[in-house]
Amino acid sequence: MGDGNLAWGPGGDFLDLNDSLAGTWGAGLQLADISFTEKLTHTLRVAYWGGTNSPAMVKYMDTAYAWESTNNHFEGPYMTSNDGLLEFNLVNIYKMYENFNINVELGYIANFMDDNTWKKNYLDFYSYDELDILKMQIIFTYSFYIVFYIIICNIML
Incomplete structure (x- = not known):
């Protein structure tokens, strides 16, 4: 959840550095640099x-995004103690040449946002959709x- 493999965002921003993710906790496991062939x-x-x-x-919020600051800065998801996300991520790096890599990333997040918490009775409340997230890049x-080599020559006369 966040920028992914190379942490690139729109405009060259590193989005994970901008996310506060306050009000969340997480635990993860990573198996890194698994290789069955020389270049992959x-x-x-x-x-x-x-x-x-x-x-x-939630009952005090006009929208599901009401907690965000006014400077159009994404501060991370507002998640209650009833909410959760389960993420699976697979990053494949193929070293085609010495300086050239091809990165293929597959990500899937199963959404466990509690529908009863976020359900509102009026139509203008934009709540979280309970949709799973799939990313391929x-x-x-x-x-x-x-x-750069700088050559300094002192000429003495």
């Missing part, structure tokens, strides 16, 4: 995210180094 590695992650906020606070990375 895999990382498998499983994590559970739970909320610590009071379910009673391919990222091509080419890394290179630029070395």
Whole structure:
């Protein structure tokens, strides 16, 4: 849940650094750098995210996103103690050349947001949809180094 493999966001932002994720807790397991062939590695992650906020606070919210600040900054999900998310993530990195990698990331989040907590009786309340999340991305990375040499010559006359 967040930026994923390379932590790239729109406009070059690192979105995880902007998320507060206050009112949540999580536990995860990662098996990293599993390799069956020379140029291909895999990382498998499983994590559970739970909320610590009071379910009673939802009745004071106009929308499910009312807790966000006014500067259009995403502060992470508002999750109550009745809510949870289960994440599965598989990252595959194929080293095609010395400086060129192909990253294939597959992610799935099972949504366990409590419908009874977020259900409102009026139509203008935008609540969380209880939809699961699927992410598939391919990222091509080419890394290179630029070395500058500065030659200082002292000429003595």
